[in-house]
Amino acid sequence: MARKQDKFSGYDITTRAIHTGTDYDQETGAVRRPLHMANSFRLPDDLSKVNYSSTDLLMYARNGNPNQQWLEEKIASLHGADDAIVLASGVGALHALFWTLLKTGDHVVYPKVSYMAVYRMFHELFNRKFGVETDMVDMTNLDAVRRTIKSDTRLVHIETPDNPTCCVTDIAAIAEIAHQNGALLSVDNTFASPLNQNPLDLGADFVVESMTKFINGHGDAQGGAIISNDLEAMDRIRYEAQVNVGAVISPFNAWQIFRGSVTFPLRMERINKSSLTIAKWLEQRENVTFVSYPGLKSNPGYKIAKKQMKNGFGGVISFGVNADDKSVERFCAALKIVTFAVSLGHDESLIFPQPSYDERINLYPEKFHRGFIRFSVGLEDPNDIILDLDQALKDIGI
């Protein structure tokens, strides 16, 4: 796969989000590249050099399509990285990475708090189906990570801030532990987003982004990306996972995410600011039992977040209310501008409670066991959001 040099690499991320991957349409001169909804492409006259399992040649949609490749240029640029692979979802990207790197007998260290599908993959699928040995660890405890890593550990996977508790893991410290033991480090960067955190610069080998979230930002398309400077590994991921497992993104979704990503840095700047304001408000609201947001000085991960994050601390706030599961549901339903739905990073604010009976709740620190809510801050006026939270809390009598 030939990689294009980013012509805009010297420019600010706001400029790159607009210009990288964009060009005039060569056929018409249109100032936007077209949406190519084609499954197949004209083959070269000489077929002798065609490798049907590679992404070198546009030949069939699963081997790559132009909208995917233009988006890959932009996502690599947002991380200042050499390469990115764009797939159908964040989970598709996580699976493609794990599937390519791991084989039977390898050992994986993964976090106690992680995205649901990562928990499923390492808690019950890769281990039981394929004999990959997996150990769950509290990534905020470096000694625990040191104790768990072994000579046959192939991969350490982390998420920071993590979903859903917003706790912070020290990327550089974990990278050092992983590398000292000959393991690779992958970081799920979805909560931070590339405006706020670039794990490759802190020693990570691979980054995964769910572009369904902040990068697209409009709640209308699903996609994921793997970002890395390890070109050899990226080619293997393309060959083994993209072409031969097949979680390829549709051209339409790639086109939509490309468009959404143009305003990503601007949206994220506002979301960073609003989130800090709202987190501070929640912290002083009575009957809010805790607020977990990396930008609050009260947060145990604040110092590390200051060190490894820039521009801001992201758009997800976890907090607790002094209420039972049913009352928490009534609170979510009583909101007027905040939408009661899963996902995060959309233009609209989203709220999602994690009830006390959730199968993973006991993996989280104790304070998250009652009245726990994950809140994704949107682009609405922050005062309107605060008034909405306040009226819905009053509605359930707290």
Ligand SMILES: *Cc1c(COP(=O)(O)O)cnc(C)c1O
């Ligand atoms: C949403 C999310 C994913 C999965 O992304 P999809 O696009 O929904 O597959 C992975 N990691 C984190 C942290 C997420 O929030």
